[in-house]
Amino acid sequence: MSNQRSGLVAEEKQALLAAIVSSSQDAIVSKTLKGVITSWNPAAERLFGYKEREVLGKHISLIIPEDRIHEEDFILEQIGRGQRIEHFETVRKAKNGTLIPISLTISPVFNERKEIIGASKIARDISEMIASKLEKERLYEEVNVLSRKKDEFIALAAHELKTPITSLRGFMEVLQLHATADSLQAGLLERCVRQTNKLTTLLNDLLDVSRLQIGKLLLRCEKFDLVAMVQEVLSGFTHSARHRFIFKNKKPVVIYADRIRLEQVLTNLLNNAVKYTPAGGTVTIKMREAAGKVYVSVRDEGLGIEPEHLTKIFNQFYRAVDPGANISGLGIGLYISKEIITRHGGTIGVKSRKGSGSVFVFSIPKQYQQ
Structure with a gap:
C-alpha cells in the first residue's frame, strides 16, 4: 500500500511538473549530454518557430548561429561538471532565420543514481529589454x-x-x-x-x-590669512544697519587655498543668511582648527529649512523656498559653493530646523593637496 501511495505521489508530481513546463511563458528545452533535444515545450515552439516533432532527436545546434557554436561546447562542459549556468545572454536562430537575443538558465539533469544525463534550458526572449x-x-x-x-x-x-x-x-x-x-x-x-x-x-x-x-573651474592657490579674509568679506556687509554680524576670531589662521573662490563661498553663505534673516537679526560666523583642517560656520536667524530639503539644498538650481515666496535667486550659489569646497578636498553641510534658523558649516584642509 505504501509503495502504491508513493507511486501516486510521484505521478502527481510528474503531472504537476509537466503542466508547469507546458504553461510556462519561457522556452524550456531538454537535451542529452551530446546536445540531442529530448523535450520542447509550447513556449519554445512560439519562440523559435519549430514544432516539437520537428526538433525531437535533432541536435541543439539547429537553433545556434554558426558563429556561436563554440558556446555549446562551453555549456556542455559546465553541465558535465554539475554546474548551473544562470542568465547567460546570447543569441539563437529561429526557423525563419531571425536572430533572437535570449537569456539562458541551464541546469544539469540527474537520474535516480545522481548521474548527470543531460541538461534543461530555460530561454527568455530579451529583445524588448535590449531595445x-x-x-x-x-x-x-x-x-x-x-x-x-x-x-x-x-x-x-x-x-x-x-x-x-x-x-x-x-x-x-x-x-x-x-x-x-x-x-x-x-x-x-x-x-x-x-x-x-x-x-x-x-x-x-x-x-x-x-x-x-565641463571641468574648467580651476583653483589658483596661495598662502593667506583666512581670518583676515573673513573680516574683509564682512566689511562689505556691515555697512547695512539691517543686521548684526558677529565674528570674534582675531588670531591669524594661515592656509594654502584659492582665496578668491573661498571669498565666493563665504559671500554666498552670508548673502543667504542676510536674505533669510529678518531685519534686526544676527548672523554669527565662527572658525576653529582641528586635525589639519579649518572649520567655518555661518549661523542665521532665518526661516529654517524643512527636513525634506536638507539633502537637496546643494543641488544645482534647487531652491528650498515656496515658489510664491518673495525671495530672489536661481539656486546655484550653494551648488557652486559645494563644488569649490569639494575641489579643495573639504566638505560642506547644513543643520536647520523650521523656524529656528540654519547653520552652514564648511571645512577644508589647511594645506590644499593637488
Missing part, C-alpha cells in the same frame, strides 16, 4: 549632447553680456562723480549700480556653473 536599454542609451546621449550645448550657450551668453554690463557700470560710476550727493539723480544712479552689480554676480555664477560642467 529598451538601447533606447535609454540613445536618450542619455541625446540629453548629454543637449546639456553640453546648453552649457556652451550659457557660457557664451554670459561672456558676451559681461562686456556691455561692465561698460554700463563704468558709465554710471562716471555719472555719479558729476551728480550732487543729495540729488534724485545720485539716488537713482546708486540703485542702478547696485542692480548692475547683482547682474554681474549672476552672470559670474552662470559662468561658474558652465565651467564646473
Whole structure:
C-alpha cells in the first residue's frame, strides 16, 4: 500500500511538473549530454518557430548561429561538471532565420543514481529589454549632447553680456562723480549700480556653473590669512544697519587655498543668511582648527529649512523656498559653493530646523593637496 501511495505521489508530481513546463511563458528545452533535444515545450515552439516533432532527436545546434557554436561546447562542459549556468545572454536562430537575443538558465539533469544525463534550458526572449536599454542609451546621449550645448550657450551668453554690463557700470560710476550727493539723480544712479552689480554676480555664477560642467573651474592657490579674509568679506556687509554680524576670531589662521573662490563661498553663505534673516537679526560666523583642517560656520536667524530639503539644498538650481515666496535667486550659489569646497578636498553641510534658523558649516584642509 505504501509503495502504491508513493507511486501516486510521484505521478502527481510528474503531472504537476509537466503542466508547469507546458504553461510556462519561457522556452524550456531538454537535451542529452551530446546536445540531442529530448523535450520542447509550447513556449519554445512560439519562440523559435519549430514544432516539437520537428526538433525531437535533432541536435541543439539547429537553433545556434554558426558563429556561436563554440558556446555549446562551453555549456556542455559546465553541465558535465554539475554546474548551473544562470542568465547567460546570447543569441539563437529561429526557423525563419531571425536572430533572437535570449537569456539562458541551464541546469544539469540527474537520474535516480545522481548521474548527470543531460541538461534543461530555460530561454527568455530579451529583445524588448535590449531595445529598451538601447533606447535609454540613445536618450542619455541625446540629453548629454543637449546639456553640453546648453552649457556652451550659457557660457557664451554670459561672456558676451559681461562686456556691455561692465561698460554700463563704468558709465554710471562716471555719472555719479558729476551728480550732487543729495540729488534724485545720485539716488537713482546708486540703485542702478547696485542692480548692475547683482547682474554681474549672476552672470559670474552662470559662468561658474558652465565651467564646473565641463571641468574648467580651476583653483589658483596661495598662502593667506583666512581670518583676515573673513573680516574683509564682512566689511562689505556691515555697512547695512539691517543686521548684526558677529565674528570674534582675531588670531591669524594661515592656509594654502584659492582665496578668491573661498571669498565666493563665504559671500554666498552670508548673502543667504542676510536674505533669510529678518531685519534686526544676527548672523554669527565662527572658525576653529582641528586635525589639519579649518572649520567655518555661518549661523542665521532665518526661516529654517524643512527636513525634506536638507539633502537637496546643494543641488544645482534647487531652491528650498515656496515658489510664491518673495525671495530672489536661481539656486546655484550653494551648488557652486559645494563644488569649490569639494575641489579643495573639504566638505560642506547644513543643520536647520523650521523656524529656528540654519547653520552652514564648511571645512577644508589647511594645506590644499593637488
